[in-house]
Amino acid sequence: MKARVxxxxxxxxxxxQGEAVRHALGSLGFDGVDxxxxxxxxxxxxxxxxxAAARSTVTEMCEKLLANTVIESYRIELSA
Known part of the structure; x- marks a missing residue:
C-alpha cells in the first residue's frame, strides 16, 4: 500500500519560504499571485x-515525526 502525506x-x-516564492514569481513577471x-x-x-491499520500507522508517524503538529497540519492519502 502507498501512503502520501x-x-x-x-x-x-x-x-x-512561501513569501520568498511569491516575491520571486513577481520578479519573474507573474503578477497577480497574492x-x-x-x-x-x-x-x-x-x-x-x-x-484502517495503514491509516492508523501513518497517523502515528505524522504525530511522532513527519509533522510538527504545533504549527503544521497534515493530510493522508492511501492507495493500493
Missing part, C-alpha cells in the same frame, strides 16, 4: 494491506 503550515503561521504557502509531500510504501 501532505504537510502544510497551519493558517496564521508565517511562511517565509499568496503562496509552501509545504512538503512525503510518499511511503507500506507492507500493510489493511487500509
Amino acid at each position: 501532505f504537510v502544510m503550515l497551519k493558517n496564521g503561521v508565517l511562511d517565509p 499568496g503562496v504557502r509552501q509545504g512538503k509531500v512525503i510518499e511511503l510504501t507500506l507492507s500493510e494491506s489493511d487500509e
